[in-house]
Amino acid sequence: MNHAVGVARMQLISKWTFLGIPALIIGVSFAFSLLIWAMIPDSVGTKYSGAGQAVMWYFFGLGIQSLTYTFPFSQGLSISRRNFFFGTVGLFAVIAASISVLYVLLGFVEAATNGWGLQGQMFSLGWVSEQPWGGQLFFYFVVMMFLFLAGFWGATVYKRWQTTGLLVMFISLGILLVGSVALITWQGWWAAVGSWIVALTPVTLGLLALGLAALLGVGAYLTLRRATP
Numbered sequence: 418m419n420h421a422v423g424v425a426r427m428q429l430i431s432k433w434t435f436l437g438i439p440a441l442i443i444g445v446s447f448a449f450s451l452l453i454w455a456m457i458p459d460s461v462g463t464k465y466s467g468a469g470q471a472v473m474w475y476f477f478g479l480g481i482q483s484l485t486y487t488f489p490f491s492q493g494l495s496i497s498r499r500n501f502f503f504g505t506v507g508l509f510a511v512i513a514a515s516i517s518v519l520y521v522l523l524g525f526v527e528a529a530t531n532g533w534g535l536q537g538q539m540f541s542l543g544w545v546s547e548q549p550w551g552g553q554l555f556f557y558f559v560v561m562m563f564l565f566l567a568g569f570w571g572a573t574v575y576k577r578w579q580t581t582g583l584l585v586m587f588i589s590l591g592i593l594l595v596g597s598v599a600l601i602t603w604q605g606w607w608a609a610v611g612s613w614i615v616a617l618t619p620v621t622l623g624l625l626a627l628g629l630a631a632l633l634g635v636g637a638y639l640t641l642r643r644a645t646p
Contacts, residue, residue: 424504442472454535466539476561480568489646498641509565517557545619556619563626566633573637576644
C-alpha cells in the first residue's frame with residue numbers, strides 16, 4: 418500500500434498536468450459559456466452548454482500521459498508494475514471523485530440561481546440532474562474513469578507492442594463494430610436497439626460504463642505486466 422501511495426505522489430510531481438489543467442479547463446469552459454449565454458436573448462429560453470464535458474475527455478489524455486510520462490521513470494526506481502498500476506488508478510479515482518462532487522455541487526448552485534441568472538445549463542443538464550445526487554456522482558465518476566482507463570490501456574498496448582499493436586487493436590475494434598452493425602441489421606433489431614438506447618438512464622449507462630471500465634482495467638493490468646519501459 419505504501420508503495421502504491423508513493424506512485425500517486427510521483428504522478429503528482431507534475432501537478433500542472435494532472436491538477437492544474439483540469440481546473441483550468443473547467444474554469445475557462447465555464448467562463449466562455451457565461452459569455453455566450455450573456456449574448457443570447459433570454460427570450461430563447463434555456464441555454465445549453467456541452468462545455469462541461471471537456472474535462473471528462475481530458476481524462477482520456479491523462480490516461481495516456483500517466484503511463485508514458487512516468488512508467489519508464491518508475492521502472493528505474495524498481496517500482497513493481499502492480500504498485501504502479503494501483504497507485505496510478507487509485508490517484509485518478511480520487512481526482513475523478515473530487516471532480517464529480519464539484520460538478521454535483523455546481524449543478525445545485527446552477528439550478529438554484531436560474532442558470533447563473535442567465536438561464537444556462539452546463540452542470541445541471543436535465544438528463545443527469547433529474548437523478549438523485551448519488552446517481553449523478555456515480556455517472557460522472559464512472560464516465561471519467563472509463564475514459565481514463567481507455568487512454569491508459571491504449572498506452573500500455575503501445576508500450577507492449579508498439580505501433581503494430583495499436584493498429585491491430587483499432588482494426589479489431591473496427592471489425593467488432595462493423596460486425597455488430599451487420600448483425601443488428603441482418604436480424605432487424607434496430608427498433609429494439611433504439612428503444613433500449615432511449616430508455617437508458619444515467620445510472621444504467623453508468624453501470625454499462627463501469628463494466629467496460631473494469632474490462633479495460635483488467636486488460637491494462639495484464640498488458641502492463643509485460644510492457645517494456
